[in-house]
Amino acid sequence: MWVFISFIFLFPASAHSLSTCPKPVTAPEALVATLGSCLYIPCRYDLCRAGPSPHPPLLRWLHHPHYDPQQQKFWGRAVEEHRGTTGSPQGDCSLTIPRVYPESAGVYGLRLMANASRRYYKDLRWMHSVTVNVTGTAPAPHLWPDPAPLTQGQKSNLGCWVPPACPEKTPTLTWEGPVSETWGAHLDTWIPPTTVVSYEVVGTLLTFEPSGDHDGTSIHCILRGSDGKIISQVSRQLQVHYAPRDVRVVMTPPSPVHEGQEVTLSCQDLANPPSHTYTWSLRGHILPQRGAQVLLGPTKATHGGIYRCQATNHVGTTESPPTSLEVYYPPRDVQVVVTPPSPVHEGREVTLSCQDLANPRSHTYIWSLGGHILPQRGAQVLLGPTKATHGGTYRCQATNHLGTTESPPTSLEVYYAPQAVQVLQHPRGPVLAGGGPVRLRCEVGAADPPQLKIRWFKDEEELPVETPDLVLPSPHPTDAAAYSCQAQNEVGVTRSPPSVLEVRYAPQGVELVVGPGQRVEEKTNITLGCRGAAHPPPELFEWFRDGRSLGQSRKGLWVLPAVGAGSGGRYHCRITNQVASADSDDVIVTIYYSTPTILRRTFLALAAGLSSLLALVALGFLLHRRWKRQVAADEEPVVEPSRTFFLCKKKVPLPPPWGS
Numbered sequence: 001m002w003v004f005i006s007f008i009f010l011f012p013a014s015a016h017s018l019s020t021c022p023k024p025v026t027a028p029e030a031l032v033a034t035l036g037s038c039l040y041i042p043c044r045y046d047l048c049r050a051g052p053s054p055h056p057p058l059l060r061w062l063h064h065p066h067y068d069p070q071q072q073k074f075w076g077r078a079v080e081e082h083r084g085t086t087g088s089p090q091g092d093c094s095l096t097i098p099r100v101y102p103e104s105a106g107v108y109g110l111r112l113m114a115n116a117s118r119r120y121y122k123d124l125r126w127m128h129s130v131t132v133n134v135t136g137t138a139p140a141p142h143l144w145p146d147p148a149p150l151t152q153g154q155k156s157n158l159g160c161w162v163p164p165a166c167p168e169k170t171p172t173l174t175w176e177g178p179v180s181e182t183w184g185a186h187l188d189t190w191i192p193p194t195t196v197v198s199y200e201v202v203g204t205l206l207t208f209e210p211s212g213d214h215d216g217t218s219i220h221c222i223l224r225g226s227d228g229k230i231i232s233q234v235s236r237q238l239q240v241h242y243a244p245r246d247v248r249v250v251m252t253p254p255s256p257v258h259e260g261q262e263v264t265l266s267c268q269d270l271a272n273p274p275s276h277t278y279t280w281s282l283r284g285h286i287l288p289q290r291g292a293q294v295l296l297g298p299t300k301a302t303h304g305g306i307y308r309c310q311a312t313n314h315v316g317t318t319e320s321p322p323t324s325l326e327v328y329y330p331p332r333d334v335q336v337v338v339t340p341p342s343p344v345h346e347g348r349e350v351t352l353s354c355q356d357l358a359n360p361r362s363h364t365y366i367w368s369l370g371g372h373i374l375p376q377r378g379a380q381v382l383l384g385p386t387k388a389t390h391g392g393t394y395r396c397q398a399t400n401h402l403g404t405t406e407s408p409p410t411s412l413e414v415y416y417a418p419q420a421v422q423v424l425q426h427p428r429g430p431v432l433a434g435g436g437p438v439r440l441r442c443e444v445g446a447a448d449p450p451q452l453k454i455r456w457f458k459d460e461e462e463l464p465v466e467t468p469d470l471v472l473p474s475p476h477p478t479d480a481a482a483y484s485c486q487a488q489n490e491v492g493v494t495r496s497p498p499s500v501l502e503v504r505y506a507p508q509g510v511e512l513v514v515g516p517g518q519r520v521e522e523k524t525n526i527t528l529g530c531r532g533a534a535h536p537p538p539e540l541f542e543w544f545r546d547g548r549s550l551g552q553s554r555k556g557l558w559v560l561p562a563v564g565a566g567s568g569g570r571y572h573c574r575i576t577n578q579v580a581s582a583d584s585d586d587v588i589v590t591i592y593y594s595t596p597t598i599l600r601r602t603f604l605a606l607a608a609g610l611s612s613l614l615a616l617v618a619l620g621f622l623l624h625r626r627w628k629r630q631v632a633a634d635e636e637p638v639v640e641p642s643r644t645f646f647l648c649k650k651k652v653p654l655p656p657p658w659g660s
Contacts, residue, residue, distance in 0.1 A: 021046070021048040022046050022048070023046075024045055024046060024047060024112055024124065024126040025043065025044070025045050025093065025110055025112055025126055025128040026043070026044045026045070026046070026198050026199055027041060027042060027043035027044070027093070027094075027110065027128055027130060027199060028041065028042070028130055028163065028197075028199060029129065029130060029131065030130065030131045030132075030133070031130060031131070031132045031133070031163065032132075032133045032134075032135055032139040033097075033100040033104065033105075033132055033133070033134050033135070034100065034134075034135060034136070034137065034138045034139070035100055035101070035102065035134055035135065035136050036099065036100060037099075037100055037138075037166075038096065038097060038098050038099060038100065038165075038166035038169070039095075039096070039097035039100050039104065039132065039166075040094065040095070040096050040097075040163070040164060040165060040166045040167070041094060041095040041096075041097075041108065041130055041132075042094050042163065042164050042199045042200055042201075043092065043093035043094045043095065043110060043128075043199075044090070044091070044092060044093060044094075044199065045057065045059070045084065045090065045091055045092075045093045045112055046089060046090045047089040047090070047112075047114050047124060048089055055086075055114075056083040056084040056085060056086045056087075056091075057083070057084040057091075057112055057113060057114035057124075058081070058083060058084075058111075058112070058113045058114075059081065059082055059083065059084055059093045059110065059111075059112055060078065060080075060081040060110070060111040060113075061078070061079040061080040061081070061095050061108060061109070061110055061111075062074060062075075062076030062077065062078060062079065062108070062109045062110075062111060063076055063077040063078075063079050063106060063107075063108055064076050064077060064106050064107055065107065065108075065109035065111070065127070065129070067127075074109065074111050074127060076109065079095065079097070079108065080095055084114075093110055093112070095108065095110075096166060096167070098166075100134055101134075102134055104132065104134055105132055105133055105134040106131075106132060107129050107130070107131050107132075108129070108130045108131075108132060109127055109128065109129045109130075110126075110127070110128045110129075110130075111125075111126075111127050112124070112125065112126040112127075112128070113125050113126075137232070138223070138231045138232040139162075139232060140223075140232045140233060140234040141160045141161060141162045141173060141221050141222075141223050141232065141233070141234045142160070142161050142162065142234070143158065143159065143160055143221060143234055143236055144158075144159040144160075144161070144192060144196050145158075145159070147236060147239070148239075149239045149240065149241045149272075150210045150214075150238060150239065150240045150241065151210070151240070151241045151242075151315060152210060152211055152212050152240055152241060152242035152243060152315060153209055153210075153211070154209065154210075155207065155208075155209055156207070156208055156209065156210055157205055157206070157207050158205070158206045158208075158219065158236075159190050159192060159196075159203055159204070159205045159206075160173050160175070160203065160204050160205075160206070160221035160234070161173075161190070161192050161196075161197065161201045161202060161203035161204075162201060162202050162203075162223055163199075163201055163202075164200055164201060164202055165202070169225075169226060170226045171202060171223055171224065171225060171226070171231070172223075172224045173202065173203070173204040173221060173222070173223055173224075174204075174221075174222050174224065175187065175204070175206050175219065175220065175221055175222075176219075176220045176222060177217060177218055177219035177220055178213070178214060178217045179206075179208050179210060179214045179217065179219050179238060180206060180208070180219065182208055182209070182210075182211070182214075184208065184209060185206065185207065185208035185209075186206075186207055186208075187204055187205065187206055187207075188204070188205045188207065189203070189204060189205075190203040190204050190205035191203060204221075206219075210238065210240045211240070211242065212240060212242030212243075212245055212270070212272070214238050214240045215238065215239060215240035215241075215242060215272050216237065216238070216239075217237070217238055218235050218236065218237050218238070219235065219236055219238060220233050220234070220235045221233060221234050221235075239272070240272065241272050241273060241313075241314070241315050242271065242272055242315055243271065243313065243315040243316030243317065243318050244269040244270065244271035244275050244311035244312065244313060244316070244317070244318040245269065245270050245271070245318055246268075246269060246270045247267065247268070247269040247309065247310070247311045247318045247319065247320040248267075248268055248269070248320050248321065248323070249265055249266070249267060249268075249307050249308065249309050249320050249323035250265070250266040250267075250268050251263060251264070251265055251266075251323065251325060252264045252266065255324060255325050255326045256325075256326035256327065256328050256359075257299055257325070257326070257327055257328070258299075258327070258328050258329075259298075259299055259300060259301060259327055259328060259329040260298040260299060261297070261298065261299050262295065262296065262297030262298060262299070263295075263296040263297065263299050263303070263325065264293055264294070264295055264296075265280070265293065265294040265295075265296065265307060265309075265325075266292060266293050267280070267292050267293070267309035267311055267320065268292075269311040269318070269320075271311060271313045271315075272313075273313050273314065274313065275292075275311035275312055275313045276312065276313055276314075277290060277311075277312040278290055278291060278292050278309055278310065278311055278312070279309065279310040279312070279317075280294055280307065280308070280309050280310075281307070281308045281309075281310075282303075282305050282306070282307055283305040283306055284306075296325075299327050300327070300329075301327055301329045301332065301357060301359070303325060303327055304325055304326055304327035304359065305324070305325060306322045306323070306324055307322070307323050307324075307325055308320050308321075308322055308323070326359060327359060328359050328360065328402060329357075329358065329359055329402060330358060330400060330402040330403030330404070330405060331356040331357065331358035331362050331398035331399065331400060331403065331404065331405040332356065332357050332358065332405055333355075333356060333357045334354065334355070334356040334396065334397070334398045334405045334406060334407040335354075335355055335356070335407050335408065335410070336352055336353070336354060336355075336394050336395065336396050336407050336410035337352070337353040337355050337410075338350060338351075338352060338410065338412055339351045339352075339353065342411060342412050342413045343413035343414065343415045343448065343449075344386060344412075344413070344414055344415060345386075345414075345415045345416070345491060346385075346386055346387060346388060346414050346415060346416035346417065346491060346492075347385040347386060348384070348385065348386055349382065349383065349384030349385060349386070350382075350383040350384065350386050350390070350412065351380055351381070351382055351383075352367070352380065352381040352382075352383065352394060352396075352412070353379060353380050354367070354379050354380070354396035354398055354407065355379075356398040356405065356407075358398060358400045358402075359400075360400050360401065361400065362379070362398035362399055362400045363399065363400060363401075364377060364398075364399040365377060365378060365379050365396055365397065365398055365399070366396065366397040366399075367381055367394065367395070367396050368394070368395045368396075369392050369393070369394055370392045370393055383412075386414050387414065387416070388414050388416040388419055388446060388448070390412060390414055391411075391412050391413055391414040391416075391448070392411070392412060393409040393410070393411050393412075394409070394410050394411075394412055395407050395408075395409055395410070413448060414448060415448050415449060415490075415491050416446075416447070416448055416491055416492075417447065417488075417489065417491045417492025417493065417494050418444045418445075418446070418447035418452060418487035418488070418489060418492070418493075418494040419444070419445050419446045419447065419494060420443075420444065420445025420446065421442065421443070421444050421445070421485065421486070421487045421494045421495065421496040422442075422443050422445075422496045422497065422499070423440055423441070423442060423443070423483055423484060423485055423496050423498075423499035424440070424441045424443045424499075425438065425439070425440055425441075425499060425501065426438070426439045426441070429502070430502040430503070430504045431475050431501070431502070431503055431504065432475070432503075432504050432505065432579065433475055433476055433477050433503050433504065433505035434474055434475070434476075434505075435474070435475060436474075437471055437472060437473045437474070438471070438472040438475050438479075438501070439469055439470070439471050439472075440456075440469070440470040440471075440472070440483055440485075440499070440501070441468055441469050441470075442454050442456070442468045442469075442470075442485035442487060442496065444487045444494075447487065447489050447491075448489075448491075449489050449490060449491075450489070451489060451490075452487045452488065452489055453466065453487070453488045453489075454466055454467060454468050454485060454486070454487055454488075455485065455486040455488070456470050456483065456484075456485050456486075457483070457484045457485070457486070457495075458481045458482075458483055459481045459482055468485075470483070470485075472501075475501075475503045476503065477503050477505045477508070477533070477535065479501060479503055480500075480501055480502060480503040480535070481500070481501060482498035482499065482500050482501075483498065483499050483500075483501055484496050484497065484498045484499065502535070503535065504535050504536060504578070504579055505533075505534065505535055505579060506534065506577065506579040506580035506581070506582055507532045507533065507534035507538060507575035507576070507577060507580070507581070507582040508532060508533045508534065508582065509532045509533050510530065510531070510532035510573065510574070510575050510582045510583060510584040511530075511531055511532060511584050511585075512528060512529070512530055512543075512571060512572055512573045512584040512585070512587045513528075513529035513530075513531060514526060514527070514528060514529075514571065514587055514589055515527040515528075515529065518587060518588060518589050518590060519589075519590045519592060520563065520589070520590075520591060520592075521591075521592055521593075521594055522562075522563060522564050522565055522591050522592065522593055522594055522597065523562045523563070523564070523594065524562070524563060525559060525560065525561050525562065525563075526559070526560040526563050526567070526589065527557060527558070527559050527560075528543050528550075528557070528558040528559070528560065528571060528573065529556060529557050529558075530543065530556045530557075530558070530573030530574075530575060530584065531556055532575050532582065532584070534575060534577045534579070534582075535577070535579075536577050536578050536579075537577060538556070538575045538576060538577050539554070539576055539577055539578065540552055540553075540554060540575075540576040541553050541554070541555065541556045541557075541558070541573060541574070541575055541576075542573065542574040542576070543558045543571065543572075543573050543574075544571065544572050544573070544574070544583075545567075545569045545570065545571050546569040546570050547570075556573075556575075558573075563591050564591065565591050565592075565593060565597075566591075567589070567591050568588075568589050568590050568591040569588070569589060570586040570587070570588055570589075571586065571587045571588075571589050572584045572585065572586045572587065
């Protein structure tokens with residue numbers, strides 16, 4: 001026969017109990033017995049207040065006991081009576097009824113009486129009552145603790161116990177259910193704490209770590225007889241609190257979506273208790289939303305990316321796997337990226353990349369330079385080696401099936417040596433010597449960087465001028481030359497082609513050259529050469545003798561054939577060009593006679609001379625005679641007082657001065 005305890009409460013029946021000692025009797029207050037089985041009421045007594053006594057206590061079990069106040073005595077059907085252990089205040093007071101009948105139900109009372117060993121008490125009396133119910137089926141085992149949620153991963157204990165069986169019976173308790181089969185679950189013989197049952201029972205303890213899979217499953221504690229047959233069992237459905245699992249992000253409508261659509265993101269999970277907080281992230285950045293749903297609307301390109309959500313309850317937090325939201329939109333943020341960055345040196349390779357954000361990705365790219373469409377259609381353009389003509393403003397257009405977007409202008413600056421270097425003259429064309437100033441400017445078509453160093457050259461000889469302008473205040477014929485300038489920046493040096501400065505001037509240094517010389521014999525050919533510097537070259541030569549023109553020629557040579565004595569004189573020449581005319585200095589040319597001529601002329605001269613001499617002699621004689629007469633007429637006698645006289649010349653009056 002099996003007996004099971006339903007409630008355990010012990011009440012003192014004597015006013016002599018003290019708090020320093022346990023209750024005198026420890027036994028169940030209620031039992032359930034199975035009809036036809038044995039009834040075993042476990043019982044222990046402890047008479048610590050009575051102390052040692054030579055007389056063992058009297059233990060009397062009564063069926064349906066009742067108290068007679070007049071006789072101060074309990075009456076009832078005696079079931080068993082015996083003495084306790086001699087000389088010991090503790091002992092066994094259990095009751096065994098071999099077979100339970102319907103009339104076996106009712107109240108059983110244990111009357112304990114012991115002699116007091118202290119002067120304050122004469123004896124110790126106690127009545128403990130046990131209510132026995134009889135049923136046709138065996139009672140189920142008891143489970144401990146009371147039903148309560150378990151926590152995933154935390155070590156848990158579940159106890160199962162039954163009242164002790166009759167001594168000749170050997171019951172067993174076993175567990176069945178998923179939780180008992182988990183890894184690490186084990187069984188131990190168990191004595192429930194006194195807060196559960198105060199007397200000895202048969203118990204087993206199941207130790208395990210529940211998981212979320214155990215939530216809602218049942219565990220069974222089974223009581224088996226000595227023959228292995230199931231006598232009774234008790235079951236409990238487990239409630240396991242577990243952290244969120246199967247966390248996932250659900251998108252409505254599903255990805256991809258077009259920009260501008262509304263999208264709802266739902267964080268779905270399994271959790272017990274249900275999750276109370278949700279944390280959202282986009283591309284690793286925490287979002288402010290904390291609910292199970294996030295509404296995106298209207299969607300933008302920035303809404304696209306990898307979403308995750310974390311679901312949290314009091315057990316823990318679990319994050320969902322990444323979920324991608326793809327938002328379709330036309331190209332945007334289109335820009336031209338120059339590698340290496342501008343500015344670059346001429347000759348280097350440069351890559352132009354058209355970068356954009358688009359979904360789906362752009363499939364066509366159109367490039368332009370300075371507004372002119374280039375033939376390239378890819379996302380990259382390779383320029384190499386770069387030239388100055390590669391510099392300028394670039395744009396690119398990115399296109400996908402949703403639209404086309406153009407980038408802002410991006411400037412590529414090529415660092416290059418000066419180009420199109422030339423010398424410009426102002427005023428243009430030939431200039432007159434001695435005229436107004438002439439300005440030569442070193443003009444540079446393009447250079448990058450534009451900071452330049454200028455050098456000037458005159459017929460390959462460097463001039464001490466470093467400015468872009470070379471000014472000739474009053475051009476001189478010696479300034480006529482080939483001028484060039486050189487422009488230099490940090491990239492390179494470029495020299496202009498020569499520019500010829502033409503300085504026009506009237507003939508200078510005009511000189512008459514007489515050949516064979518300035519003294520020539522008659523009948524000789526004389527050449528008169530006229531030379532001098534002039535620009536433009538002389539157009540006309542003219543020769544003069546004693547101021548009279550001998551003639552003109554376009555060549556600088558004049559011939560006097562077989563000159564006679566009369567050809568001598570002062571000669572000079574004149575050179576004329578488009579500017580002016582200029583004369584040479586006079587050259588005296590002497591023509592001397594030949595020997596025959598000299599002899600002939602000598603004889604003639606002698607004859608003429610002799611005739612002239614005779615005429616002169618005669619004339620002289622006549623003049624002498626006349627002079628004498630005149631002298632005689634001009635003399636007067638001068639008488640002095642001494643009557644002496646002498647002759648004096650008469651004074652001839654002088655002519656009056658000029659202008660009077």
